[in-house]
Every structure is written in structure tokens, then in C-alpha cells.
Amino acid sequence: MENKFVSIVVYLHNEEENIIPFLDVAVSSIAGLFKKYEVICVDDACSDGTVEKIKNYAFEKKLDGIVSVVHMGFYQGIEPSMNAGRDIAIGDLVYEFDHIVVDYEKSLIEDVYNEMVKGYDIVAASNAKFKRFTSNLFYGLFNKYSKSFAKIGPETFRIVSRRAINRIKAIGTHIPYRKAVYANCGLNMSTLSYQPVGNAAGKGSKATFSERGGLALDTFIYFTNIMERISAVLSGGFLIVSLGCLIYSVIDHFTGENVAAGWPSLMSFMSIGFFGVFALLTIILKYLAVMLNLIFRQQRYMVADIEKIVGK
Numbered sequence: 001m002e003n004k005f006v007s008i009v010v011y012l013h014n015e016e017e018n019i020i021p022f023l024d025v026a027v028s029s030i031a032g033l034f035k036k037y038e039v040i041c042v043d044d045a046c047s048d049g050t051v052e053k054i055k056n057y058a059f060e061k062k063l064d065g066i067v068s069v070v071h072m073g074f075y076q077g078i079e080p081s082m083n084a085g086r087d088i089a090i091g092d093l094v095y096e097f098d099h100i101v102v103d104y105e106k107s108l109i110e111d112v113y114n115e116m117v118k119g120y121d122i123v124a125a126s127n128a129k130f131k132r133f134t135s136n137l138f139y140g141l142f143n144k145y146s147k148s149f150a151k152i153g154p155e156t157f158r159i160v161s162r163r164a165i166n167r168i169k170a171i172g173t174h175i176p177y178r179k180a181v182y183a184n185c186g187l188n189m190s191t192l193s194y195q196p197v198g199n200a201a202g203k204g205s206k207a208t209f210s211e212r213g214g215l216a217l218d219t220f221i222y223f224t225n226i227m228e229r230i231s232a233v234l235s236g237g238f239l240i241v242s243l244g245c246l247i248y249s250v251i252d253h254f255t256g257e258n259v260a261a262g263w264p265s266l267m268s269f270m271s272i273g274f275f276g277v278f279a280l281l282t283i284i285l286k287y288l289a290v291m292l293n294l295i296f297r298q299q300r301y302m303v304a305d306i307e308k309i310v311g312k
């Protein structure tokens with residue numbers, strides 16, 4: 001067994017059906033691999049019996065590790081909740097489980113650790129058959145326009161070293177999207193792909209489309225210059241149209257044909273106006289990109305209380 005203290009941070013929102021199968025796999029695997037561990041369950045406004053099942057499981061199994069439940073003040077979603085759990089974790093290594101549906105072999109939990117000891121600070125497990133179109137589109141755009149050297153993709157869970165956690169905390173206390181921050185922290189990353197198994201294969205996040213869409217937009221603004229590029233391209237397009245209309249107006253004035261009286265002047269005026277709007281928008285976006293450093297330093301989650309279930 002490895003002489004390390006390991007934290008398991010688990011996101012929960014109405015997971016009554018899945019929590020016990022998950023704990024059976026995750027806790028038994030971690031307990032068999034590491035001498036000391038803690039389980040931090042982040043209760044993101046669960047309204048079913050998820051928390052009660054965790055308590056019963058901890059007492060019935062007489063777990064050697066520390067089990068805590070972090071009760072969020074209200075429903076806040078995966079990212080703020082997992083940030084809260086990660087900030088409380090004290091382990092040398094931290095396992096982050098965004099989803100608790102087990103569609104992988106139990107040995108995968110040990111495999112990501114074995115990959116980490118090869119020299120990586122962040123190792124993720126990724127479903128090789130994940131095919132959601134919107135997610136693949138998001139990851140493709142992010143990897144193309146992000147300045148980070150590491151690429152991101154769909155992940156089921158990951159293991160993170162204490163050095164990586166300290167590094168991202170130095171970046172800012174507000175972490176809008178952990179995968180993107182990890183990719184931009186400058187430390188070595190690796191991803192292990194696995195073939196999903198069992199009836200749970202293919203099941204992913206419970207986050208709503210609006211939540212995923214909002215997170216994607218925030219991530220593009222924080223970590224890429226895609227918005228600036230779009231604004232600059234539109235500005236350039238309207239500038240070209242403006243110049244074309246101006247040239248057409250001059251030619252029409254001197255030739256005297258008057259094919260469409262007033263149309264060139266109107267289009268020139270509108271094109272110049274739109275060019276000015278998008279040029280101003282580009283400047284504003286650039287300014288906001290600089291101001292994001294201040295936003296990064298604000299805490300963005302609310303914890304109601306932390307409940308210790310068992311602890312030795």
C-alpha cells in the first residue's frame with residue numbers, strides 16, 4: 001500500500017440510485033491502494049435520500065477513512081461545488097469525481113495513479129465512446145483557440161497532485177472551469193481512455209443544456225480569444241463592405257448612371273456604422289480580458305455547513 005493521504009471529492013445532486021454502487025467501487029479501490037484516505041461528498045442541494053445513504057454506508061461498513069458531507073447553501077452546479085470540495089480536501093493527492101455513474105473497470109482508479117507516478121501532476125480517465133456532438137464541438141473550438149499547450153476533452157474523473165492544486169490556487173481563488181485551468185497551469189497532464197462497460201455505458205453529466213452552454217461561454221471568454229477574433233473578423237468584413245460601397249458610389253457619381261439612386265450612400269453609412277460598433281466591441285472585449293484577473297480572485301461558492309460522518 002502507498003504511504004500517502006488521499007482525498008476523494010465527489011459531486012452529488014440527487015444520486016440516490018448510484019451512490020452505493022459508486023462507493024463500493026471507489027472506496028474499496030482507494031482503501032486497498034492507500035493507507036489513509038478521506039471521502040468528501042459535496043451535497044449540491046440533494047432532495048432525495050442520497051445523504052442518508054452515505055451516512056448509513058459509512059457506519060455499516062465501519063470505514064477507516066474520514067467521511068465528510070459538504071452541504072452547499074443552495075444548488076450551484078458542478079464547478080462551484082467541486083471547487084468547494086477541493087478547497088476542503090487535505091490529501092497529498094485528490095481524486096475528483098464529477099460523475100458517479102460507474103461505467104469503467106474498478107482497476108481504472110489505480111491505473112490513473114500509476115500513470116501519475118510516471119511524472120504527471122494531472123491524470124484523467126476519459127470514456128473512449130463519448131460522442132455528444134455539442135461537447136465535441138466545444139472541445140474542438142477550445143483546443144484550437146486556447147493558448148494552453150495541453151488539450152482537454154470529456155473526462156469521467158481525474159487525480160490531481162497537491163502541487164497542481166497549489167498552482168491553480170495561485171492563479172486565482174475563483175476557478176470557473178477546472179479542466180481549462182488545469183490545462184493552463186503549465187504542469188504535465190495525461191489522459192487514459194477506457195472502453196465503457198455495463199449498463200451505465202454512455203451515461204454522462206446531469207447538467208442541463210443551459211448550464212453546459214453557460215459554462216462553455218464563460219470558458220471561451222476566460223481562456224480563449226475566440227470572442228475577440230469573431231468581433232475583429234466582423235469589423236474587417238464591414239470595413240471591406242464600406243470600402244466597396246464607397247468605391248461604387250464614386251464610380252456611380254462620375255458615370256452618372258444612377259442605377260440605384262441613394263442605395264450606395266445608404267449602404268456606405270450602414271456599413272461604416274456597423275464597422276464602428278464591432279471595432280468598439282473588440283476594444284471592450286480586450287479591456288474585459290485584462291479585467292478578468294480581478295474576477296478570478298473572488299470566491300464563487302456558498303457552503304452551508306460541513307458534516308463529519310466518521311473520522312479516525
